[in-house]
Amino acid sequence: MSATKPRTLYDKIFDAHLVETLPDGTALLYIDRHLVHEVTSPQAFEGLRMAKRPVRRLDGTMAVVDHNIATDASRYTGIEDPESRTQVETLEKNVKEFNVPYIPLTDARQGIVHVIGPEQGLSLPGMTIVCGDSHTSTHGAMGALAFGIGTSEVEHVLATQTLLQKRAKNMRVTVDGVLPVGCTAKDIVLAIIGKIGTAGGNGHVIEFAGSAIRALDMAGRFSVCNMSIEGGARAGMIAPDETTFEYARGRPFAPQGEAFDRAVEWWKTLPSDEGAVFDKEVFLDAAEIVPMVSWGTSPEDVLPITAAVPDPESGGDEARRAQLRRMVEYMGLTPGQKLTDLKVDVVFIGSCTNSRIEDMRAAAQIARGRHVAEGVRAMVVPGSGLVKQQAEREGLDAIFRDAGFEWREAGCSMCLGMNPDKLTPGQRCASTSNRNFEGRQGPGGRTHLCSPAMAAAAAVTGFLTDVREIV
Amino acid sequence: MDAFTTLTGIAAPLPMANVDTDKIIPARFLKTIARTGLGKSLFANLRYNEDGSENPDFVLNQQPYRRAEVLIAHENFGCGSSREHAPWALLDFGIRCVIAPDFADIFHNNSFKNGILPVRLPREVCDQLMEDAKLGANARITIDLERQVVVRPNGEEIPFEIDPLRRHLLLNGLDDIGQTMQQAPAIDSFEARQRAAQPWLYR
Numbered sequence: 106m107s108a109t110k111p112r113t114l115y116d117k118i119f120d121a122h123l124v125e126t127l128p129d130g131t132a133l134l135y136i137d138r139h140l141v142h143e144v145t146s147p148q149a150f151e152g153l154r155m156a157k158r159p160v161r162r163l164d165g166t167m168a169v170v171d172h173n174i175a176t177d178a179s180r181y182t183g184i185e186d187p188e189s190r191t192q193v194e195t196l197e198k199n200v201k202e203f204n205v206p207y208i209p210l211t212d213a214r215q216g217i218v219h220v221i222g223p224e225q226g227l228s229l230p231g232m233t234i235v236c237g238d239s240h241t242s243t244h245g246a247m248g249a250l251a252f253g254i255g256t257s258e259v260e261h262v263l264a265t266q267t268l269l270q271k272r273a274k275n276m277r278v279t280v281d282g283v284l285p286v287g288c289t290a291k292d293i294v295l296a297i298i299g300k301i302g303t304a305g306g307n308g309h310v311i312e313f314a315g316s317a318i319r320a321l322d323m324a325g326r327f328s329v330c331n332m333s334i335e336g337g338a339r340a341g342m343i344a345p346d347e348t349t350f351e352y353a354r355g356r357p358f359a360p361q362g363e364a365f366d367r368a369v370e371w372w373k374t375l376p377s378d379e380g381a382v383f384d385k386e387v388f389l390d391a392a393e394i395v396p397m398v399s400w401g402t403s404p405e406d407v408l409p410i411t412a413a414v415p416d417p418e419s420g421g422d423e424a425r426r427a428q429l430r431r432m433v434e435y436m437g438l439t440p441g442q443k444l445t446d447l448k449v450d451v452v453f454i455g456s457c458t459n460s461r462i463e464d465m466r467a468a469a470q471i472a473r474g475r476h477v478a479e480g481v482r483a484m485v486v487p488g489s490g491l492v493k494q495q496a497e498r499e500g501l502d503a504i505f506r507d508a509g510f511e512w513r514e515a516g517c518s519m520c521l522g523m524n525p526d527k528l529t530p531g532q533r534c535a536s537t538s539n540r541n542f543e544g545r546q547g548p549g550g551r552t553h554l555c556s557p558a559m560a561a562a563a564a565v566t567g568f569l570t571d572v573r574e575i576v
Numbered sequence: 577m578d579a580f581t582t583l584t585g586i587a588a589p590l591p592m593a594n595v596d597t598d599k600i601i602p603a604r605f606l607k608t609i610a611r612t613g614l615g616k617s618l619f620a621n622l623r624y625n626e627d628g629s630e631n632p633d634f635v636l637n638q639q640p641y642r643r644a645e646v647l648i649a650h651e652n653f654g655c656g657s658s659r660e661h662a663p664w665a666l667l668d669f670g671i672r673c674v675i676a677p678d679f680a681d682i683f684h685n686n687s688f689k690n691g692i693l694p695v696r697l698p699r700e701v702c703d704q705l706m707e708d709a710k711l712g713a714n715a716r717i718t719i720d721l722e723r724q725v726v727v728r729p730n731g732e733e734i735p736f737e738i739d740p741l742r743r744h745l746l747l748n749g750l751d752d753i754g755q756t757m758q759q760a761p762a763i764d765s766f767e768a769r770q771r772a773a774q775p776w777l778y779r
């Protein structure tokens with residue numbers, strides 16, 4: 106490396122994948138890994154077919170179904186909804202026609218694309234990783250540059266294994282200190298978004314750093330990077346370290362043996378150099394973080410669980426006040442009402458934010474020996490078939506079932522209303538997913554984002570609950 | 577993709593910030609395998625009541641905005657998902673240009689790829705255009721990409737910035753895969769270098 110200027114993690118991975126710089130400064134960036142799912146790929150394959158173009162790197166591509174599928178036994182007998190079925194069948198037809206490697210529904214490795222990528226070792230440090238889904242930022246926790254793309258870009262990557270990219274700005278969010286009891290990675294990232302806002306990271310790639318981030322296990326790091334996009338950043342990343350390497354070691358698609366050791370040598374050169382310049386810096390003190398919950402319909406509208414519903418008339422300019430009024434109305438709230446007085450109808454534990462084995466364990470710890478409150482429907486949806494198997498080996502499924510939770514098959518499930526798992530209008534849900542937009546979990550549904558432990562706590566009490574009061 | 581040169585049309589005012597992709601096109605409408613036909617589901621949760629009837633208060637249900645070709649909104653338009661269904665739905669409805677103080681990155685990108693021009697203008701200017709738009713059918717606004725100006729109904733011209741490569745592609749309706757294909761030799765040699773250094777990336 107001849108570069109003398111200190112560089113960031115992002116700069117290093119970007120530079121290492123630069124195929125060419127076009128005259129106007131746009132970069133042609135090489136893509137190592139392309140993950141494909143059923144929702145954003147049909148029109149891309151159609152484009153290839155029309156232009157008679159093949160997929161350039163079959164060994165750099167992997168397809169899976171996750172968004173449309175049911176998460177109960179009915180998924181094995183065929184998808185009921187004709188449009189969902191068409192989308193899944195279209196993917197199956199396309200992977201066959203183009204020879205793309207594919208993990209089918211019947212395979213134990215099937216799951217949410219952002220869970221199985223790292224789980225299979227498809228997502229590794231130093232890589233450029235894309236997928237037609239904005240939560241591709243998740244894979245950045247491996248120390249990779251990973252971001253979501255639209256269908257036109259899916260087609261572009263399938264055909265050329267590259268993307269036209271403008272270099273993003275560097276932003277660093279440093280979280281130092283020790284996280285208090287009852288707080289998790291999810292609370293960190295909700296606190297970050299509350300602080301920077303949903304546009305805070307626009308135009309930037311965020312590197313999450315600091316002792317509190319270093320201390321997180323991989324599951325926690327995935328949760329943090331997952332929600333980079335809710336903070337406006339297309340990608341979030343965490344420098345690879347021993348935690349990362351240990352996680353990657355032995356995964357099916359990771360290099361093995363001596364090749365792994367050589368890969369680690371390179372991965373160790375990736376962390377941002379001392380003195381690297383960030384265009385924007387944000388600092389948080391981990392010790393000040395408390396269990397968080399969203400109250401409104403934008404991920405930036407989060408509050409500590411101890412807080413009360415804000416008064417719309419107290420905030421900002423008229424446009425903001427109008428937005429707050431709309432949120433309070435949509436969410437069925439009364440200004441001044443304590444968040445812990447909000448009764449939940451549904452609890453959803455799952456999604457690419459929080460469906461890994463560590464998340465299952467955290468929720469099970471609260472569920473153990475307790476029971477889901479009267480009138481509450483609580484579901485636990487593992488992120489992949491392998492997470493499900495692991496949880497069952499540990500007896501977590503029994504804990505959940507005994508406590509009255511539904512134990513489901515892997516998929517996106519109630520994170521978004523496009524499969525059978527949906528909220529009905531007016532239902533209030535404590536959810537471990539990442540988006541609380543109007544109608545996200547089904548038309549008229551009311552989402553409160555929180556950690557798995559907080560969601561499990563809400564399930565057993567029937568109200569949004571400060572998990573610190575029951576642990 | 578259709579080229580975008582000059583557009584003169586009716587602008588619909590949507591004075592909302594953080595208009596997210598779930599608002600633009602709710603998830604339940606993403607099950608299409610074509611690019612077309614999504615226009616009727618654009619802003620579905622705002623545009624239709626629960627029983628499927630039209631919500632008369634929503635701007636796109638009012639005349640003349642049913643024929644709007646331009647949308648004017650507030651900050652962070654298009655945040656949320658990377659799904660291209662959002663620009664497809666706008667396009668299918670007939671909207672070719674969105675004007676806002678800023679846009680979410682992926683939406684901004686996806687718009688260009690589908691022949692929709694996202695124009696960034698300061699909040700005060702957007703508010704001014706929003707007032708113009710409220711005047712209805714007589715207040716057509718023009719977006720001239722060649723000259724990089726928005727022309728208000730009173731003739732005042734407001735210049736805007738745009739990335740030169742994107743402007744070029746849009747003006748000519750060019751497909752960027754074709755452009756990139758011309759770089760095939762550079763891609764080949766990148767792969768050869770990478771394969772030598774990190775053989776495990778190749779199977």
Ligand code: SF4
Nearest residue numbers: 240456457517520521
């Ligand atoms: S779990 Fe939710 S956010 Fe994640 S990929 Fe699936 S739908 Fe998207």
